Amino acid sequence: MADYILAIDQGTTSSRAIIFDKAGSIVSTGQLEHEQIFPKAGWVEHDAAEIWRNTGEVIGQALGKVNLTRHDIAAVGITNQRETAVVWDKNTGEPVYNAIVWQDTRTQSIVDRLAADGGVERFKAKVGLPLATYFSGTKIVWILENVEGAREKAEAGDLLFGTTDSWVLWNLTGGVDGGVHATDVTNASRTMFMDLETLQWDDEILAAFGVPKSMLPEIRSSSEVYGIANEHSLLRETPIAGILGDQQAATFGQAAFEAGEAKNTYGTGNFLIFNTGEEIIHSKNGLLTTVGYKLGDQPVHYALEGSIAVTGSLIQWLRDNLGLISSASEVEELAKSVDDNGGAYFVPAFSGLFAPYWRPDARGALVGLTRYVNKGHIARAALEAIAFQTRDVVEAVNADAGIDLTELRVDGGATSNDTLLQFQADILGVPVVRPVVAETTALGAAYAAGLAVGFWSGLDDLAKNWQEDKRWEPSMDEAERERLDRSWKKAVSKTLDWVDEDVA
Numbered sequence: 316m317a318d319y320i321l322a323i324d325q326g327t328t329s330s331r332a333i334i335f336d337k338a339g340s341i342v343s344t345g346q347l348e349h350e351q352i353f354p355k356a357g358w359v360e361h362d363a364a365e366i367w368r369n370t371g372e373v374i375g376q377a378l379g380k381v382n383l384t385r386h387d388i389a390a391v392g393i394t395n396q397r398e399t400a401v402v403w404d405k406n407t408g409e410p411v412y413n414a415i416v417w418q419d420t421r422t423q424s425i426v427d428r429l430a431a432d433g434g435v436e437r438f439k440a441k442v443g444l445p446l447a448t449y450f451s452g453t454k455i456v457w458i459l460e461n462v463e464g465a466r467e468k469a470e471a472g473d474l475l476f477g478t479t480d481s482w483v484l485w486n487l488t489g490g491v492d493g494g495v496h497a498t499d500v501t502n503a504s505r506t507m508f509m510d511l512e513t514l515q516w517d518d519e520i521l522a523a524f525g526v527p528k529s530m531l532p533e534i535r536s537s538s539e540v541y542g543i544a545n546e547h548s549l550l551r552e553t554p555i556a557g558i559l560g561d562q563q564a565a566t567f568g569q570a571a572f573e574a575g576e577a578k579n580t581y582g583t584g585n586f587l588i589f590n591t592g593e594e595i596i597h598s599k600n601g602l603l604t605t606v607g608y609k610l611g612d613q614p615v616h617y618a619l620e621g622s623i624a625v626t627g628s629l630i631q632w633l634r635d636n637l638g639l640i641s642s643a644s645e646v647e648e649l650a651k652s653v654d655d656n657g658g659a660y661f662v663p664a665f666s667g668l669f670a671p672y673w674r675p676d677a678r679g680a681l682v683g684l685t686r687y688v689n690k691g692h693i694a695r696a697a698l699e700a701i702a703f704q705t706r707d708v709v710e711a712v713n714a715d716a717g718i719d720l721t722e723l724r725v726d727g728g729a730t731s732n733d734t735l736l737q738f739q740a741d742i743l744g745v746p747v748v749r750p751v752v753a754e755t756t757a758l759g760a761a762y763a764a765g766l767a768v769g770f771w772s773g774l775d776d777l778a779k780n781w782q783e784d785k786r787w788e789p790s791m792d793e794a795e796r797e798r799l800d801r802s803w804k805k806a807v808s809k810t811l812d813w814v815d816e817d818v819a
């Protein structure tokens with residue numbers, strides 16, 4: 316068998332191809348950012364055609380850097396930004412509209428319309444999710460209602476929907492020439508349409524949304540052969556054998572296979588996933604119930620998730636909108652120029668607040684300002700906001716699962732920030748631990764693909780690849796921790812009830 320697995324990580328800010336060896340070590344990487352399109356306040360789009368072009372290029376970069384060819388690749392795994400909706404014409408392969416990104420809030424009026432009959436929890440018992448702009452379902456409805464001719468074409472069976480895993484898979488396996496239209500259970504669980512028990516599309520919910528079932532991909536497991544790369548790809552004839560939404564992939568890549576294990580990823584947003592094994596737990600504390608993974612015919616694993624919309628993107632905002640720093644990594648030095656937050660708290664409710672609050676009416680606020688506060692304090696407050704929001708979701712996990720999380724496994728781009736992770740340990744009061752391979756998202760997809768083709772023999776084979784790189788121990792005293800968190804929660808309360816009904 317070939318010696319490597321290639322993972323495609325189609326993320327919010329970039330697409331990557333990463334080649335792994337049997338030890339789970341990175342052999343080569345290709346990466347390209349794509350344009351973030353903000354046509355109006357609250358709207359976030361990507362050009363799906365650019366994403367597919369970039370995917371092809373990064374595969375070439377990753378193979379080319381180490382002089383490997385498709386013959387060296389045993390299988391391909393795909394992981395992706397979840398919820399981002401692409402709708403395309405199956406006859407031309409052209410998207411009918413830009414991809415509507417998970418952060419986009421334009422569908423609030425569709426959410427309100429659907430919630431008028433039964434509230435935002437209307438479908439929660441079946442799908443584990445409240446009605447919210449975050450999930451793909453209302454984004455599809457928006458396209459059907461606002462793109463000329465889309466409804467008619469969809470009803471004639473000419474349009475396909477997919478999250479970006481399906482979009483990449485369909486194109487990689489041939490597109491208009493017989494591309495495979497499928498997704499995995501983890502991505503399907505983010506649409507609002509999949510019944511968590513049956514793992515099938517739910518006809519009643521589809522009818523309520525007015526979405527034709529013919530648009531939807533087939534729901535498959537996270538680890539099986541979906542198809543082979545077509546002749547136009549550098550990977551031609553290589554099996555595509557793993558698909559996981561990026562947060563579930565990171566959980567898998569962190570080897571959190573068992574109930575009670577968790578990880579927290581620090582990327583554009585933060586996403587804490589807590590594995591609940593074969594049990595579906597419905598949150599009473601603002602978490603989502605979602606699918607963790609399903610390997611072939613084996614039983615499905617469920618999870619609780621705390622999704623935070625704005626964390627790393629707040630650092631990008633300091634860079635791009637305020638010009639306070641010129642690169643994300645500079646935020647640490649600026650934050651270290653002061654001893655504490657100087658009384659300032661930054662609540663980045665740019666897309667409303669996600670878990671555990673779910674308040675679309677919230678908007679961002681920087682509170683506690685005095686003449687004393689300088690840009691160092693603002694940088695510090697931004698980093699602290701990432702950690703406070705994480706504490707909010709950890710509290711919810713502890714309450715739902717009836718446990719006290721004893722340590723937090725972390726990964727993602729912002730975990731290179733020592734100051735952030737020390738404050739995270741301090742404000743949680745438990746150690747924070749980072750593995751050697753911080754690219755756990757791609758690794759998780761590689762694992763799923765490798766298991767399907769026998770490259771790895773089983774979960775034990777994978778668990779032994781996990782190695783601790785660094786650990787941050789809490790050093791703040793309890794009284795201080797609680798005092799800071801009290802102020803944080805007060806700051807959150809100041810952001811609520813901001814958006815009036817007559818303002819989009």
Ligand SMILES: Nc1ncnc2c1ncn2[C@@H]1O[C@H](COP(=O)(O)OP(=O)(O)O)[C@@H](O)[C@H]1O
Nearest residue numbers: 326328582583627628630643644727728729732
């Ligand atoms: N040193 C740092 N401190 C804080 N945030 C950082 C740092 N380096 C990168 N980031 C943030 O991490 C995010 C990128 O992480 P990544 O895991 O690549 O994200 P994604 O998968 O969401 O595209 C960006 O939003 C960036 O602002």
Ligand SMILES: O=P(O)(O)OC[C@H](O)CO
Nearest residue numbers: 326327396397417582583
């Ligand atoms: O691409 P990321 O890492 O920002 O992840 C996005 C999430 O999947 C959104 O739910």
